[in-house]
Structure formats: structure tokens, C-alpha cells
Amino acid sequence: MTTQLINGLAVEIDGNGEALLCIHGLGGSSNTWTPLLAALSDFKVIRPDLPGSARSPLLAKPLTIEGYAASLEALLADLGVESVHVMAHSLGTVVAQHLAVRNPGKIKSLALFGPLVAPPEAARPNIMARAAAARGGAAGMQEIADAIVKGATSPETKAEQPAVLALVRESVMRQPPEGYAQSCEALAKAQSAEIERIGVPTLLVTGDQDGVAPPANVAAMATRITGSRQVVFDGCGHWTTFEKPQRCMQELEQFYASLR
Template sequence: METPILEYDDAGAGEPVVLIHGLGGSANVWGAQRSTLSREFRVLCPDLPGCGRSKPAQGISIETLVDDIVAFLDHVDIASAHFAGHSLGSVIVQHLAVRYPGRVRRIALVGPIQVPTEAGLKGLRDRAQKARGGELTAIADATVQAGTAAQTQSERPELAAFVRELVMRQDPEAYARTCEALCALAPAAIDTLSCPTLVITGDQDPTAPPALARAIADRISGSRFAMLPACGHWAPIERARLVSTLLLEHYLGDNP
């Protein structure tokens, strides 16, 4: 099956940075980071299959999503790049860095997971079923309620509404297939990674709680860990300025 060419945003000039969104998102998750990083770098934000402007794919797995990103890099003639991935995007970045270390310079894992918990597996299966049953609005409401910080919901309702809109706009079948891809996920061998790595999570992130995210960071030699205050799972949106600053400092670092 031919790998789809992903639609994407492309801003700035310089060393390339590729930002990969998570389940229920699109390239627009990275709007604030694209604006900040493009002052120093060429920033590319692809829409994964069935998300944003990209057409759905017939088969979706973590392996095909990694292949999609590699095909995307080839399409835009980029040999290697810095990467950041949010949630599902962090999984893609981990597997990409393990499979294709020569194509990765520095990586950042935001709200990272390796494999879903048992509760997470049940939730993903339920969401797949609901998506196919036309219940994306219910999924979006639950995503906001459980996935964003209490302060986001009470003090920044426009950010919570943006998260809700992102999820509501998903292609139902592509969303369901991506949920099932996460259910079939095998962990990446991150112990083998040697690229400079930054791990970021929110103090109220139920998907990548601080202890889990720190454990991921501890397995990657020389990585840095940052925990964001008053932040749920949607850190690039909920703590946009802080995430932008952390990524900029990371990519501008002195290490090779």
C-alpha cells in the first residue's frame, strides 16, 4: 500500500524541526511552538493520516505512522531533523529514533507514553467503538474533562474549547483505527537512544503522569525532564509559552 503524503505547515528557515501531534489533534496543536521556533528554525508540522487536512489511510499502525513520517521527510528532502512529539506523537518519535537514528538530531517527548495502561487500553477500545458510532462529541467532552487541568477549564475556557473542537473534527474511522493502533503498541527500545532528549509532562497529566514520564526520561541516557505546573495532557496548548521556551532552549543546545 502506498504511503500517503501528509499535508503540513512549513514556516521559518534553518535547521529543520518536525512537530508531530497526538491522538485527536492536528498540526494546529503546535501553533504557538511553530510561531516561536520558526524564528530560529524551519518548522514543519504534519497532519497525521485522517487528521486535519491529511486523507485517511486504510491501515494504521505505529509502524505505518513512522513510515509516513519517513516518507514525509523524503518528500520535503530532509535527511535529518529535530523532533517533538505529543502523546501519540511521542510514541512515533520514540520508534522513529530507534529505527532511524541517523535521521534524528534532538528529540522532545511531550506527555509521553510507551504503552497504554490496562485502564488506558479499555478507554481506547471504548473510544474506537464510540467514534464508529458517531459519538465524537462525547469523546471530545470527555477528553476536555479528563485531559485538561482544572485551571485550564476554569480560567482558560477558550483553550478547553479548542481541544474540544480538535477532537470533534476528527475523521471517525481514522480516529478509531488510531486508537486500535495504540492498543497494539509495543514499547520502543528507548534504552538504546543516544540523541539529546527532553521529556515534558504536566503535573495534572492523567495519561503521562509525572512518575511515568520521569521513568521514561530515566531510561534515556542524558535526558532532561520538565514538569509543568497547572497543566494536563495538552501541554502544547495549556502551557504554550513554557513549552515553546523549553523546546527552543533544547534545540539551541550546545551538544551535537
């Protein structure tokens, strides 16, 4: 496992094989994917921290979905990657969809966890309010982290997996406040990609208690992406890779085996 700083992005790169780009969500980092690495041994796994998240500094311009996509395109170009599988979570799934539409022929597959095309209109003011709270510094980030642990994990996770609650809380609390605030603003302003143009194998995974990516919304996504497949995990909230890592790995192994 090696970490590099490439074009201002902190990137962990593991293994050999076909390239797999992993895009974390709001409040995440390269460690969003650490629980799944055992299922990805056939790939060259590229796990950046998005601009403004975790160890990667902010860009000169305010963060946007388009800016995230451009940063990842530049990263792949620097690494000499001409075609790539993409795995993403939450906010990262929006970026992944834009990448797939922007780069036809370069994206080989999509595995999207807690996926959404864009926030619903009713949610956008709350996301902007979270950005303002984040600018309150450490105290604001702690309040945000506690609210996310409470609202975005399942009752089963709360009752049975206290370490997962600590991991989610730590992931959010360790975010740079301004970077997290701008990430919230980027998500609040996000618009849907033309996902009907996505023509690659696509796996859509959500939890039965995921309020960000409810199964009904994900099912609607599946009807718009030709050949996609939806999977719903029981007893799972929005932090899919932390709450149900074994199920995630099983689905990924089946999905990637189907591509060979």
C-alpha cells in the first residue's frame, strides 16, 4: 500500500491488473474502501482523497461536481490509465456518473454504493445549512458527525456494530472544515448527469434503511441505466461499505466475475 501526492491529490495505489478508481463520498476518504480490498486483489486499486477531503488540499476554485471529475481525469492521465473500472459511494456516485458520460469508451464498469443522481430539491437547503455549520470549526464538525451517525446508519448497526459508529464519526470529524463545507456546497448544487447515456455494466447497491439513496430512488435509477442491476441490503443504512463489508465484497466478486 503506497500513498502518493499527484496533482494535489493524496492517492493510495495497491495491486496490479486492470485499473479500478474508487471515489469516496461526503465525509469519506480512501479508507471508505479499505474494508473491501480483499475482494479487489485482481485490480490496480486507485483510491484518492477528493480535493478538500481528508489529506487532499482544496483547489484554487470552489469545489464542484465538474471540478471533481476534472481532477480525477487528470489523475488518470498522470497515471497513464486509458480505461478504468469505477467504484463510488454517495457523493462519489454523482461524480462517477458524470465521469462515465464525459468519457464514453474509457469507463469500463460502475459499482455504485448508496447511489443518487443528485439531491432532491427539498434536501438542498439542509445540505447548505450543513456547510455553514462546518465552518464553525471542530465543534461544528463534531455536531455534524454525531448527526450523521444517528441518521445515516441502521438500527442494527447501532445495536450490533459500535466500531462502525466510531469509524463513521471519526471519518467525518477528521475532515477539514472548509473542505467539508465546500464539498457540501458542491453536492447541494449538483445536477444529474445524462445517465441514459451510460452504456457500461452497472451495479447499484443500497441499504433498506438508506435515507440518502432509498431503494425506490435507486430502482428509478436502474430503469434509466441500461443493463444495470440493483441490490438492496437488509439492516443497512447509507454507510454501506462500513455497515455491510462482507455483503459488499460478495456482490463485487460476483459483479466483476460477470465481466470476464
